[in-house]
Amino acid sequence: MMDFCLLDILTALLLTVGCFLGISGGVGLYRLPDFFTRQHATGVTDSVCSFAILFALMLQAGFTLVSVKLCFVLVFLIVTSTTATHALAKTALKKGIRPLLGREDKR
């Protein structure tokens, strides 16, 4: 009985962390000034937020097929989203978008 409660508390904690990171990433995507900083914001949500939420669900599912599938989703998400971010930044640079530098650096 005890460890059920512990699992539930852990799940709730991870979900809270995930949602908080997700919302902060969303606000960052909305508020930050240029493409590269926004990409930083999405990086936060894509990696840690997905990890926290999917891991919380995995805790609830236990050792079942559902957990295995969640694990697949997690691995796939983490690998592809980092790859997509990398390729996106590279193409953006190639296309002539430059990072917005701070005021001191502005010449």
Next chain:
Amino acid sequence: MYVASALAILVVMGLTLVRAILGPTAFDRLLAVNMFGTKTVLLIAVVGFMTERPDFLDIALVYALVNFLSTLAVLRFFERQISEGTAPTGEG
């Protein structure tokens, strides 16, 4: 618990949607679409648990796949534009 997370994910989706609509450059929009896809994957997983039928995670996997695929398609579109020399700036 699941309902609260689902609503939080919906809030994030809303913010992302705003960026996709405003986004000054095409890359901002693409970034927003990419993040929207990731959030959809999470939403599906959470809704599956919320409705007590969590065995439909295949769909989430497909979403992750398709998200990657469409991002690549757009990148290919940009590279094609670069190699053709049209639209040198990323506006649009």
Next chain:
Amino acid sequence: MSWVGHYNYWVAIFLMMSGFYVVISRGNLIKKLIGLNVFSTSVFLLYISMGKVNGGTAPIYCEHIHPGQLFSNPVPHVLILTAIVVGVATTAVGLALTVRINERYGTIEEDEIRAKDDSL
């Protein structure tokens, strides 16, 4: 209650009319195809909304379904499943036509194509 009860249908109608508006008022052929896509998605939405049963679940049997569980209606799902694939096939044919028109006329704007047709 009735407001919530018909919200789905109204949104479907709104989307349908938006798609219809794009198709009849815009001259750009690709934009027209986008409008057509919106229109068809709205039809899918309408059908699936009709098939939903309150308290129902997805029409797939598995071991932890207790007897007497309501299921949503599978018939609209079947209709729409095939309609989606057919819809993308239609879009592809439309795009192919657009590409050919662009190669021949050099434009995908409807009124310019018509002007070129008249000048021939």
Next chain:
Amino acid sequence: MEAAVDIVLLSFLCVTVIVIVYIRKLFCAIMLLGIFSLLSASLFITMDAVDVAFTEAAVGTGISSILLLSALSLTHTRERRPSHQPYLALLVVAVTGAVLVYGTMDLPPFGDPDSAIHRHMAVRFIVDSPQEVGPPNVVTSVLASYRGYDTLGEATVIFTAGIALVGLLGFSRRKEFKVRLGGVLPDTTPVAVQVLDASNAPSTDHLVLRIVGKMFIPLIMLFALYVQFHGDYGPGGGFQAGVIFASAIMLYAMIFNVEKAMLVVTPTALRLLAVLGLMLYGGVGVLCMFLGGNFLDYNVLAHEPLHGQHLGIFLIELGVGITVFAIMVTMFYALGNRKGGSA
């Protein structure tokens, strides 16, 4: 609580579609269409239509945005301002919409279990299909067995669309096309010919993409096979599996090159596969007739009716999967491999 998620998603859909209507940059419209179909697929999930959501995710978001982008890169990326005011169109749309909204007043409210469409056919399908047909997924048994004729028709429509596309764009004669593009047509620019020669240039420097792609393409194919053969027990089936398998090939084509992908899966093989899939479907039907049943009556395929049903559904789902795969890749080749248009 599902209702809250439902309503928020529907409102997002409305916002997205308004922007799609107003925006003039076609690229943005396509991006927003991607979001639109993601949203609608999430809605399908909250409304219990998991199979539909599966298809919409793979087809609506993936394939149709890829095809639209391919076509867009062959044409112009900006929409011109229309020359006339759209008041008449607005009027027509408003009147039609008002009539339709008036029509919804007579509809039963959303989710009403007593409404007419849940009363007759659906009850029979849900209650009797485990004994009559077998698969736990009722959607699969309706799709493949009860409505087998209909699905055969849909597969034929997709096949016809593929033929039409090849007839319009003809992907296999690239060399002749190049000559024609350079020489005969006067209104084409020479840039197009250069692009054709420099077609190896894009994506060669994305090393990370190549490695990740190499890692994932086999897994995606495996997943497609899982979806194909697990379709009786969970969401999935021939349509979805065909599209996912096709998207593995598309991933290969996008990371490496369309020409290289065409060496792996040749257009001739695709044409053969498309025909083969459809013939498998029709052949099962004819075989049923030879064994003494009706067309597509799988009960006669084995000694036990349920085994026969199982075998029949397996075969025709396979046929659908093969056809859909072949046609989707054909479409991608035809649109993605055409280089440049007139400017």
